[in-house]
């Protein structure tokens with residue numbers, strides 16, 4: 001394990017709870033099982049659940065396959081304590097124990113992290129919290145300057161501030177879907193400074209994609225969407241690391257590539273792919289940003305049904321009934337413990353009109369062959385742009401620590417009125433098959 005950069009990955013919610021219990025002395029130790037995940041030159045040690053106790057677990061009482069994290073009380077300082085904890089652990093052959101103690105020093109910002117396994121005792125290199133601001137505690141020296149050409153990012157830094165821009169710039173993102181919404185999202189991410197983007201989509205470019213898929217040209221018909229998108233993005237950001245895959249979300253290669261990213265984004269048009277994105281996020285403990293838009297026929301009264309008490313200005317004869325649509329978008333930022341299947345519904349009661357976009361996932365309504373029955377009737381670059389704009393802002397807010405939990409933003413374009421929106425913190429009621437992965 002000494003050849004890898006060893007990183008502990010843990011949801012902020014778990015970390016904050018455990019740290020609070022230990023720092024106040026209500027609990028002596030916290031511990032949780034660890035899953036090893038190797039990729040590139042990293043060894044990620046992922047923790048999904050924590051429990052409390054008086055004494056640490058013993059390796060002999062766990063399965064020989066189990067690794068675990070021991071989070072120690074900040075008051076039990078000193079090298080002898082560390083040695084004592086490792087002796088107490090009674091590690092079986094092949095087991096690893098990650099020992100971590102935080103809140104050390106006068107300002108409580110110090111920490112000790114060690115990994116014991118076999119005959120080795122090696123330092124933990126980083127602790128990465130998955131949550132607001134995506135904090136990283138690292139043994140390494142301070143990060144180098146972002147760019148030696150300040151003008152390149154001056155507008156982004158001016159808008160976001162140095163810290164948030166740095167988090168954007170250092171983020172790597174997996175984007176599932178390179179179509180109308182995904183292409184726009186990919187371009188927004190790299191233009192905003194994201195340095196590493198992996199895009200996957202198995203589809204080829206068809207003629208009906210040309211109206212609203214950014215970067216596509218007539219000459220691209222029949223080519224893979226991701227191949228063209230990566231080409232297009234490379235022209236914008238030749239310095240960025242961009243990878244295109246032509247796989248579906250459930251392909252093992254996509255899961256493998258997802259290990260190294262900091263954010264998973266889904267821009268897909270069917271519930272199965274959306275859930276698959278959530279499965280990857282749950283398994284690897286990643287934030288998940290999910291986007292969906294819908295344009296569909298509204299079930300409207302016909303002119304003959306309205307009777308004679310309609311004023312001239314309100315008469316449906318004065319506008320084009322053919323363009324009578326429900327237009328909406330859902331953008332959801334989901335964090336470990338909450339996914340597209342179990343997230344609570346957004347409360348749209350504050351929307352003034354009698355919205356038909358009241359299902360928990362308006363974006364999941366399948367294409368209905370009979371357009372008159374209220375299925376998806378088309379797609380608009382204008383609506384997609386709004387969804388992508390909201391998604392980017394939500395992500396910036398999250399990286400700034402201004403969104404501190406799963407969050408849902410629903411947009412509705414009320415024809416003749418304008419934008420209506422609901423933005424709410426949401427939660428999971430628990431007991432979800434995907435989140436318990």
Ligand SMILES: [Zn+2]
Pocket residue numbers: 337338339340341342343428432433434435436
């Ligand atoms: Zn769930």
